Amino acid sequence: MTQSLAIVRTPEALTEQVDAWRRAGKRIALVPTMGALHEGHLSLVRLARAHADVVVASVFVNPKQFGPTEDLDRYPRQEARDAELLASVGCDLLFAPTVEAMYPQGFATTVSVTGVSEGLCGGARPGHFDGVATVVAKLLIAARPHVAVFGEKDYQQLQVIRRLNADLNIGVDILGAPIVREADGLAMSSRNAYLSTTDRAIAACLPQVMAAVRDRLEAGAPVADALAAGTAALLAAGVSSVDYLELRDARSLAPLEQLSGAARLLVAARVGATRLIDNMAVTPR
């Protein structure tokens, strides 16, 4: 039987525990999440375990990164199940604060990263990356980890976090973990739970179309043509709308008109009412 997981609910209690571990010479890893955990999250915890003596996971549905018309209220919350799953993969501590503990009365600070946060999801979801950067800065400061693990599924988010960690001299080793996919290629996401059976079947076209676009790009097709063909293929497969399908520099996220170095193909599309994102590496031959 899996041991039950210790839970702390305030940043102060978290810092007290990690400071004790630091004094004992332990290397600490942090895995920030919004809960509703799936195999993708568990792969982050396994990677964290391989890089540290103790692993802290956070589960916090951060209101600051949701727009006024987004799914904050219906975002799945299942702490007891999440705690069991985390314990089963060797997590040592769960940080599960309330909104009030993270943002007490009078909270007035926003962390805003320019450049990498612009366009893509930053264009489609105004204020989203300010919310992400603010909560991640708080988590990194409170948990004082040596290493923190984030999924490459949220590729733009990962670049935003790398930037804030470097710019604010936080000094954490930020690790990106590969996307975990379902058998048909759909990237695992807590939001996949919103998909009806019909929409779930349509959603499988995302990785298929992206792989086809990637192959065309790597074979030397003009970027604009490959992206236009990809957008048309997504819509033909039943996707309701495409927020973006873009080729960007893998690190700076600068838009690319031709493939010359390590690049990333990124997509956001709506299937029914559900917004899904995905991305793939594109490498010139």
Ligand code: PAF
């Ligand atoms: O990727 C997520 O789940 C969230 O954006 C994060 C990094 C936990 C911040 O709330």
